[in-house]
Amino acid sequence: MAEPSDNPFAADVPGPQVRPATFVLFGATGDLAAKKLLPAIYNLAAENRLPDRFRMLGVASSMEEHTFKEHMVNAVTAHSRSGVVTAILDDLLQRVDWIRGDINDAGLYPKIAANLADGDGALGGSTRRLFYLAVAPRFFGPIAQSLHDAGLARGAEPPSVLMIEKPFGHDLASAEALNADVTAAFDEAQILRLDHYLGKETVQNLLVFRFANGIFEPLWNRRYIDHVQITAAEDIGVGSRAGYYDQSGAIRDVIQNHVMQLVALTAMEPPTTFSADEIRDEKEKVLRSIRCVRSARGQYGAGHVDGGPVPGYLEEPDVPADSTTDTLAALKLEVNNWRWAGTPFYVRAGKRMPRRSTEITIAFRPVPHKPFSDPRVAESIRPNLLTLSIQPNEGASLRIEAKAPGAETQLRPVRMDFLYGETFTRETPEAYERLLLDAMRGDATLFTRADEVEEAWRVVDPVIASWETGDVPLERYEAGTPGPASAEALIRDDGRKWRRL
Amino acid sequence: MSADASPELREGLHWSARDTSTDVVADNLRRLLLEADRQHGALLSLRTLNLLVSPNAHVPRTVRAGGRRTVHPARMIRLVRHADDRLDAEVGVRLLDVGGTQMHLLMEDVTLRGNADRLAHADSLIAPLLARGIPTVAWLPGYEHDDVDRALAEVAHVTVFDSDLDPDPVRALMYAHETALEHPCRDLAWLRNAHWRARIAAAFEDETAQGALAFMPSGEVVGQAHLPSTVLVAAWIAARAEINVTLRPGAGTEPIESITIAGLRIDPGHMPPALGAPLMEALDTVYSPLPGYEDALQSMDRVAIVA
Numbered sequence: 001m002a003e004p005s006d007n008p009f010a011a012d013v014p015g016p017q018v019r020p021a022t023f024v025l026f027g028a029t030g031d032l033a034a035k036k037l038l039p040a041i042y043n044l045a046a047e048n049r050l051p052d053r054f055r056m057l058g059v060a061s062s063m064e065e066h067t068f069k070e071h072m073v074n075a076v077t078a079h080s081r082s083g084v085v086t087a088i089l090d091d092l093l094q095r096v097d098w099i100r101g102d103i104n105d106a107g108l109y110p111k112i113a114a115n116l117a118d119g120d121g122a123l124g125g126s127t128r129r130l131f132y133l134a135v136a137p138r139f140f141g142p143i144a145q146s147l148h149d150a151g152l153a154r155g156a157e158p159p160s161v162l163m164i165e166k167p168f169g170h171d172l173a174s175a176e177a178l179n180a181d182v183t184a185a186f187d188e189a190q191i192l193r194l195d196h197y198l199g200k201e202t203v204q205n206l207l208v209f210r211f212a213n214g215i216f217e218p219l220w221n222r223r224y225i226d227h228v229q230i231t232a233a234e235d236i237g238v239g240s241r242a243g244y245y246d247q248s249g250a251i252r253d254v255i256q257n258h259v260m261q262l263v264a265l266t267a268m269e270p271p272t273t274f275s276a277d278e279i280r281d282e283k284e285k286v287l288r289s290i291r292c293v294r295s296a297r298g299q300y301g302a303g304h305v306d307g308g309p310v311p312g313y314l315e316e317p318d319v320p321a322d323s324t325t326d327t328l329a330a331l332k333l334e335v336n337n338w339r340w341a342g343t344p345f346y347v348r349a350g351k352r353m354p355r356r357s358t359e360i361t362i363a364f365r366p367v368p369h370k371p372f373s374d375p376r377v378a379e380s381i382r383p384n385l386l387t388l389s390i391q392p393n394e395g396a397s398l399r400i401e402a403k404a405p406g407a408e409t410q411l412r413p414v415r416m417d418f419l420y421g422e423t424f425t426r427e428t429p430e431a432y433e434r435l436l437l438d439a440m441r442g443d444a445t446l447f448t449r450a451d452e453v454e455e456a457w458r459v460v461d462p463v464i465a466s467w468e469t470g471d472v473p474l475e476r477y478e479a480g481t482p483g484p485a486s487a488e489a490l491i492r493d494d495g496r497k498w499r500r501l
Numbered sequence: 502m503s504a505d506a507s508p509e510l511r512e513g514l515h516w517s518a519r520d521t522s523t524d525v526v527a528d529n530l531r532r533l534l535l536e537a538d539r540q541h542g543a544l545l546s547l548r549t550l551n552l553l554v555s556p557n558a559h560v561p562r563t564v565r566a567g568g569r570r571t572v573h574p575a576r577m578i579r580l581v582r583h584a585d586d587r588l589d590a591e592v593g594v595r596l597l598d599v600g601g602t603q604m605h606l607l608m609e610d611v612t613l614r615g616n617a618d619r620l621a622h623a624d625s626l627i628a629p630l631l632a633r634g635i636p637t638v639a640w641l642p643g644y645e646h647d648d649v650d651r652a653l654a655e656v657a658h659v660t661v662f663d664s665d666l667d668p669d670p671v672r673a674l675m676y677a678h679e680t681a682l683e684h685p686c687r688d689l690a691w692l693r694n695a696h697w698r699a700r701i702a703a704a705f706e707d708e709t710a711q712g713a714l715a716f717m718p719s720g721e722v723v724g725q726a727h728l729p730s731t732v733l734v735a736a737w738i739a740a741r742a743e744i745n746v747t748l749r750p751g752a753g754t755e756p757i758e759s760i761t762i763a764g765l766r767i768d769p770g771h772m773p774p775a776l777g778a779p780l781m782e783a784l785d786t787v788y789s790p791l792p793g794y795e796d797a798l799q800s801m802d803r804v805a806i807v808a
Contacts (some may be wrong), residue, residue: 006711007702007706008711008714008743009698009701009702009705009738009741009742010705010706012698012737012792013698013702017702017706018703048770050770052700052704052768052770125707
């Protein structure tokens, strides 16, 4: 968290202020940099949100300085959410520097340190260093160690933070090893683990929804909630990511991180304050009480999407012909604590499902007694649903029963909707913009802590183990359908059903 | 909804009448909404406010209003002055496509025409037509704020006006002062300089800068010294830093050319491109209090305008 400030002007300006920063981007010519990070930096510049003393230092093994600037212009032009203003981009490029070097070469890091010191001199004051590792996770430990050896990590002056993104290991043991590697060089408080879902407005709105609305507070427990469903569905296939995806599958790629974060935010106890560590303490606490009691897994076969034929997973380029990777995972989770005992959380994530949709659905318990004399009416009563959509349409909707007009009593479910893009006219910032800004403000609320990552692995590890022993068969499902029969059975056997996609 | 998904304007449903009453207008608005629902089935009416528009409009003096997004999902009730002693009304209900979502947005426009006597009781014209349970915002796009504007301010939860429109800054700031003390309000002149306030706050994150305030307790703003938004920034600096601020006319036409506080010159950075639409900003944040604005209005006496 930001320290208390003696700034007389801060109270009237929303949010903590960004502090002088140098953004050091490892993997500056990679895919993530081009698609997300460079456009995010540009948009922050365009909205005047970068600190006065700001510099960016790109680090990669290829390219010359002038071609890097060209690369940056191209990346921003192609992927920025707002139109590119040449003057702003030119000004930003003035603040961009570039080092070519091999990240495995120990000689690179003193050069970075010298560049940072020179840069601070030119800016006229010290800047916090944000080391963003947009590189494969196997380099996280070595880079962290090299930064430490160059005096840029733990205890460095000016202070530094390390920003890394998933995957954080492929199981609990490797996650612990990775955490041990990076914490050997940086303090936990200096490490910002990105889960870009947490940068999304709706996810942040979940906290506001729960803790700023009195009507939900008394209902948010086992007594009134029958079950919770969380779906992270994609309509696309594995695309060009087969090399990575085939090693991870849906459970490691999406469930362990994004979905478990959504579960934690939905189920956590109210924090005393909205400070980074209190929120993360509560998330960690609830994750500790979760265990998976049933699972299903599937792999898409050939099918139809958008009316056209699409290949099955095994026919995708770079996928081994005998791959048993899950492209869909469904879990029934129990949250064993006072608030949730007996209220299951059903979660599923997959590729080649009927449409792209990430949402949290709270299914309330049915009415205790149905006083309608007509049995068909009594039969037709459906429980209330509260749906929080994360993407593509950010918003919330509550399903309630209403009487259809007419002499008969006939019920019809109706929805009360709130759609983010419509209610508020301002543009929603990209998740990465928010997260980079928070890093420059020194606010860690929206980043995951090591213990959260490890607790989430503790939940999914036994599931993966049971899959590897063959206890849970891998079932084929047709592309463009909601998943295999076992994923349906997982919820239907409890007398419930997935919300239709 | 993406910003430049230019919404496709559908034909829309219309009703109008001469010499009518608000009850009849309300009935017909309801009828058109039902008709729209019948024709278009699963549409979503996502109206989020009642937007009352005052008949006192003036051509903006310094800044053009609007921006890329000029549509806010609102029930808009517009008052127009005419000479005859009767109430005329027009109601329009039309659909806009919401970019990429396969959903539609219902726009409701109500125009009421009356003479000065009727409009002076604007509250009674408007009350039957308000959608309930959502905020009511009065937009006063002029500067000679008369009884109609005052009546609208009474009905609304929040009053939105723009002090910069008024060629007489003293009158504008007096009105702002009066209104801000009585009603929640949004002055676009205040919102217009949000980025300057952010730059100033950012500059004073620095401890050296904070320390300098004690040694050099003064500030200077150079720009259009008779533009309310510029005066407001100067007054806000005075209020927050508890210093006296000098306001000097600049050489150019920029509302603010430079700001120096405690010897520290504030870097303006870039103007954020979204600045075209302070009205939209105002509508999005109708319920947040603006303590800085009120404090600035109370600290005008610490600003010395030097010719």
